[in-house]
Amino acid sequence: MTSSAARRSLVLIAACIVGAIIVAGSACTEVNPRRLDIGWSESPQAGLNPFLARNEGDYLFLGLIYEPLCMPMMDGSVEPWIAESWEFDADRNAWLFHLDERAHWSDGTPLTADDVVFTFETVYAGDFPMGSTTKAFVKSVEAIDAQTVRFAMNGGFAGALPLLGGTLIMPRHVWADVDDVAQHPNETPVGSGPFVLEEFQPRSFLHVVRDADYWRGPARIDEVVIRVFLNLEAEVVALMKGELDLMPDLSGSEALIPPLEEDANVEVLLDRWPHIFYLAPNHRVDPWGQKAFRQAVDLALDKQAILDVSLAGYAEMPLMGYVPPLVTRWANPSVEWRGAGMTETERLAAANGLLDDLGLTRDDAGLRRTADGEPLAFTVSSLTYPSYIRAAELAKESLAKVGIELTVQVSDPETLYGGIVFSGERPLDWQLLVHGSTLHPDPDHFAREFAPVPPNPWDNAVAFGWEHEGLQSLLRDSRTEMDDARRRQMIQDAQTLFAEELPVITLGHRLHPAAHRTDTFTGWNPAKVIYGGMVHPLGSIVNLLSLEPI
Template identity: 30%
Template sequence: MRSLATLTMRVCFTLAAVFRLAGPASAESPPPAVMRSAHALAMVGEPELPADFDHFPYAEPSAPKGGRLRLGVLGTFENLNRFNIKFLRAPLFLQGAVYESLMTRSEDEEKTYYGLIAESVDIDDAREHVVFHLDPRAHFSDGASITAADVAFTFALLKEQGLPQTRAEFSLVKSIDAPDARTVRFDLTGANDRELPLALAAMPVLPKHATDVERFSEATLAPPLASGPYIVSEVNAGERLLLRRDPNYWGNDLPARRGFFNFAEVEVDYYRDAGALFEAFKAGLVDFREETSATQWAQGYNFPAMSEGRIVKETIRPTRPVGIEGFGFNLRREIFRDPRVREAIAMMLDFEWINANLLSGLYRRTQSYFDESVYSASRKPASGAERALLARFPGVLREDILEGRWLPPAHDGSGRDRAIARRAIALLTEVGYQPSPAGLTKGGSPLRFEILVRSHDEERLALNFSASLARIGVDAQVRLVEEAQYNRNRQNFDFDMLVGQWLPVAEPGAEQRARWGSPAASQAGSVNLCGVASPAVDAMIDALVAARSKEDLIAAARALDRVLISGFYFVPLYHATDIYTAHVPQLRHAASNPRHPMFPYNMILEGWWRERP
């Protein structure tokens, strides 16, 4: 059996190819970039916290340590490697809790990274050169120091075998150099991507001495060796994980870590059925629950543990964008190629009836890809800067979208809005569909597709949508599969339509390439579920990552929002402005909630603690 040193040889050869050591400058060489040292990196503007900050505003540095947190998760897991093509089968919370990155994002700011493994960074104004200086205290859980060789190794490995988005981003790096054990330099000349330094700051650091390169692309259930505050101490495949706090964690006193990761143990149990998970919570087997069912929140919390005070409800209203959820069309299917077909199908989602009868009236209809944020174009006419960006693509936007007048159709609430049904049929008739005994057909073929769902709540919603479509002659069949099968179909784009979720981002940027960029449309495992491949979308994303000011960023984001809305790539669903949580009363959190969290409580409640009895 080959040693780990042998297994890493291929990546070492890759490193030799991508390293370019600095040589003497020629007479024609441009002057060296003027670098400035910083403790943090912001996408635009300056970091809010000074270099000597003590802790993040949403942390409680005096929080007690200890106790066990018991969590329940719907689904399963088949992998503990978050960074290969099988990432959908791995627990998301491993990043941050077990694996650490060079720098860490403050969730009180839109997109600013502060020191973690890298204690400081040098960068030039053009963002074409970035140098990370590693903290000499940083080490992996086995005690081995984290060095520049580990960073360079990780970069080469993820560039070759990482997620599609990571490979695309890292391919923009011109060269990497590790002049000493604590310094890593990246040359980004020509990338024209001002967010790329932040992508590098968010790069995890893997141990060169303990990473199996030749099997890196495979799924694994081996507990990872990393540098984070927790160690995976027990694994029951697909059913249970136990994290234990590393007593020798190197970063306890870092400002970016004070007040976080307070539980001595985090037990995560997986449930295949949402009903079983709720019953486990009611029985006291789970300590915390974020309720995503409005009906359940309104009607399902009258069980004994609530009335006896063993469970408390807490509603949080964050300022974060809400993300996107909806029925995504797979444009790789011929029947969905025409945007008029997609628009007509989307018209038939009767949100008004669904909200009143299925959701207790607790939701708002999603109108934008960046809803509830300054980046949304909804109800806003395009500015001069937006029109300048869009001028290269005449005919891409309809006037109502350019003027901010377009909204998802509002039904009359009866469940049978005939006016909207007539509009949808008229659009489909333009495409060539005609009524027949078999429904709407074109060239003898019916307009028929399948909606893939993974829970009974999604199934109920999809069945309602299917019934609405049936009224205009569209045959939409609903298929319920378990989470693991759903993820496999999603990863291989093996679906007609599914309920897709795109996580909220406080400040849109390079992640939009993975969601909607043309290269990602053909990359298996990418999150471009719909298969969007549009030159106009690509150009707006390019403008987004090249933005030098907040004004430029807003203009690019709103222009992108308008182009995406014009494509009718998914049927927008709805969102709640509040986050509904229930938990045991012993759980506490800081008085200040983060303003821009990706998840309400970062999956394992990283800023919470258990109050001692």
């Protein structure tokens, strides 16, 4: 945590920002007291097309309308949902899912095994994001009867249950006649979830209303509106003014947490979370592709300052093997940051020694240059989140001390992620990125991000231009290893190699902050659901179905 003086300073700054915005804001609009208003920081990149869902924003929005076979939980357990049970048939090397016969679509059509088969065949044929994690491991998907689906596997697949089970299911009778699934706007979605669409305005809001005939029993709230805020300070103010009921994720605005904690009508939840906050280099850009250069940068960074200042102390010091310490079953606690326990003088001396050995000499102004005379001057890209921007600024200050110049460039998530880094079409249009990921409790997530089969531009290794045959081979083998002890050793060894190789430079592990008002709804249930990209407890459908108005 920060020192008390630093924390008081952050509180004062945040209070001034919040106060100024409240004074400038308008009065709260009258709304249905049975309507839940949620704030979110970006528009879903998939729009209303669930086949394109790839990140947590997509699943937050679309998870109100569509549902998975089962609900993977952060503790590694899996809860029934559309599927009421499942088992693994070792003789056939196949998973069987048995569907709840009550399940039906919002237009009244029964939800059957044919819908499940259609969903997986479509995502595999179209190479859609939803299927990228499982396609290589599934031989076939077959409807045994109306309520039973069999997934025949290609060899072993250790992460099969949560990844197959966590896939959103689509109605065959709606999508089968769509000519181009990838381009379909899906303006009148038919789902199996507890809400149906009322209105959607990209980059503005999603409005859904309760389905009174929802097969699990109707929700106790009438409507849900998710409002998009590109300014996190404004989102916090909206919560304090009563214009929002819930912020399921305060990550990125940690400095604004103290004023919320002082609000009698707001409860802030702070959880340890398997999050990795890191700098991602573009390995295609010289000299970021050189391991020794990445190691020098790693040592030069003042990570304690980054955690204390940019994340307001709501974070843990990093393990460098990518798997965060909360995932105790799989994390390798020996891969601590090399700079831990070193003074700043010692860290900078070690970093300068590595840079000198690479032949990156300083000019008269102190800026390092390559042998060809090119300056070590780079752009570090950041999202609009305050904590990301501040982390980029602190990285700039740290690296200036070893002769590396950074310029901070801020972009909104849709432009930076969808348009550049993860587009697969502009690989050289960025150099360094402040980024974060939340790791699924099963380490298959780690493996598929850095050793994807098949490769896809939304996987980190592909997006960042990183390759390492030894480490990637180990990760790929871990995905098919069904012996738990051998698989655990593979993941441990992979973290050791990762900490040496540094495909990304871990800054720390953020806590997960969320906040809700206490004077509008009751029954808050922060169940730690982690299907697809949806990892925010208070934003999960499990929580929303628990709520009722006060």
